[in-house]
Amino acid sequence: MGRRSSGNVPELVERARSGDARAVARLISLVEDASPLLREVMAGLVPHTGNAQVVGVTGSPGVGKSTSTSALVGELRRAGKRVGVLAVDPSSPFSGGALLGDRVRMQDHALDPEVYIRSMASRGHLGGLSWSTPQALRVLDAAGCDVVLVETVGVGQSEVDVAGLADTTLVLLAPGMGDGIQAAKAGILEIGDVYVINKADRDGADQVRRELRSMLALADRPEGSWRPPIVKTVASRGEGLDEVVAEIDRHHAWLTDSGELEARRTRRARDEIEAIAVTALRERWGDVHGRSELDGLAAAVVAAERDPYAAADELLATFTD
Numbered sequence: 001m002g003r004r005s006s007g008n009v010p011e012l013v014e015r016a017r018s019g020d021a022r023a024v025a026r027l028i029s030l031v032e033d034a035s036p037l038l039r040e041v042m043a044g045l046v047p048h049t050g051n052a053q054v055v056g057v058t059g060s061p062g063v064g065k066s067t068s069t070s071a072l073v074g075e076l077r078r079a080g081k082r083v084g085v086l087a088v089d090p091s092s093p094f095s096g097g098a099l100l101g102d103r104v105r106m107q108d109h110a111l112d113p114e115v116y117i118r119s120m121a122s123r124g125h126l127g128g129l130s131w132s133t134p135q136a137l138r139v140l141d142a143a144g145c146d147v148v149l150v151e152t153v154g155v156g157q158s159e160v161d162v163a164g165l166a167d168t169t170l171v172l173l174a175p176g177m178g179d180g181i182q183a184a185k186a187g188i189l190e191i192g193d194v195y196v197i198n199k200a201d202r203d204g205a206d207q208v209r210r211e212l213r214s215m216l217a218l219a220d221r222p223e224g225s226w227r228p229p230i231v232k233t234v235a236s237r238g239e240g241l242d243e244v245v246a247e248i249d250r251h252h253a254w255l256t257d258s259g260e261l262e263a264r265r266t267r268r269a270r271d272e273i274e275a276i277a278v279t280a281l282r283e284r285w286g287d288v289h290g291r292s293e294l295d296g297l298a299a300a301v302v303a304a305e306r307d308p309y310a311a312a313d314e315l316l317a318t319f320t321d
C-alpha cells in the first residue's frame with residue numbers, strides 16, 4: 001500500500017472488487033484527493049457497477065439520521081445484504097476520515113466484514129461533493145455492496161443535492177423539531193420517496209404525521225406516479241426499521257418497473273460527466289493551477305480591450321486547437 005504508481009491500480013481495483021476493505025478505503029481516498037489515478041480507477045470499476053441500490057438518508061441535524069442509518073445497516077445485514085455507508089459532510093472542507101469511526105452507534109458494525117463505513121468531505125476541491133460522491137458510490141458498488149446508504153452529516157442546504165444522487169431518498173422528521181414548517185422551507189416535500197417519522201416514542205409523532213400527510217396530499221402527482229409512504233420509527237430501539245426496508249424495496253421495484261431507475265441514473269451520470277468536464281475546462285484555463293489564459297483575458301476586459309463575450313469565445317477557441 002502507499003505506492004502511487006499507476007501500475008498499482010489494476011491490483012487495487014481487483015482487491016476492492018473481491019471485498020478487501022483496505023483497498024476500498026484506499027480507492028475512496030483517491031477520490032477525496034482528486035487523484036490523477038482516478039481516470040484509470042474509474043475505467044477499471046465501471047464494468048462492475050450498476051448493482052448497488054443507493055439510498056439517501058437526509059433530514060435536519062438531531063432528527064436521528066445516524067441512529068437510523070446504523071439500525072438500517074443491522075436490518076439489511078439480517079437480510080444478508082452487503083452494505084456500504086457513505087457519510088458526506090458538504091459543509092466541511094476537512095476530511096472526516098475518522099468521524100464515523102468515532103460515532104458510537106456505528107461501532108456495532110465496525111467489525112463486520114460485509115459492511116463498509118466511510119465518511120467523506122470535499123477537501124475543497126473543485127466541484128466538491130457533486131463530483132466526488134458519485135465516484136465513491138461507484139467504488140462501493142463495484143465492491144459488491146447490495147445497498148449503499150448515503151447519509152448527510154453536518155448542517156447545510158445540501159439535502160436536495162444528496163437526493164439527486166440516490167435511487168431512493170429517505171427524509172427523516174421528528175416531533176418537537178418544528179419540522180412541519182422546516183420541511184416546506186427546505187424543499188423536502190419534493191425529494192422524499194419514503195418519509196420516516198423518527199422518535200415516535202415522543203409526544204407529537206402523530207401530529208407530525210398528520211401535518212406531513214396533508215402537505216403531501218397537496219402535491220400534484222400524475223397518475224401512476226409514486227406516492228411516498230410515511231413510516232414511524234423509534235430508531236434508538238430499532239423499531240419500525242423493518243418497515244422502512246420494506247418500503248425501500250417496494251420503491252426499488254417501482255423504480256425498476258416504471259423506468260424511473262434508469263432515468264434517475266442517467267441524470268446522475270449526466271451531472272457527473274458535466275462536473276468532470278467543467279473541472280477539466282477550468283484546469284486548462286488555469287483556474288486551479290494559477291495564472292493563464294483566463295487571467296490574461298480578464299485583464300484585457302478590465303483594460304477595455306475586449307468585451308466579455310469575445311473573451312469567452314477566445315477561451316472556448318483554445319479547445320478547438
Ligand code: GDP
Pocket residue numbers: 059060061062063064065066067068198199200201202233234235236237
Ligand atoms: P442526526 O444528527 O440526525 O444524525 O441524529 P442522531 O442519530 O445523532 O440522533 C440525535 C439524538 O436523538 C441522539 O441523542 C439519539 O440517541 C436520539 N434518538 C435517535 N433516535 C431516537 C428515537 O427514536 N427516539 C428518541 N427518543 N431518541 C432518539
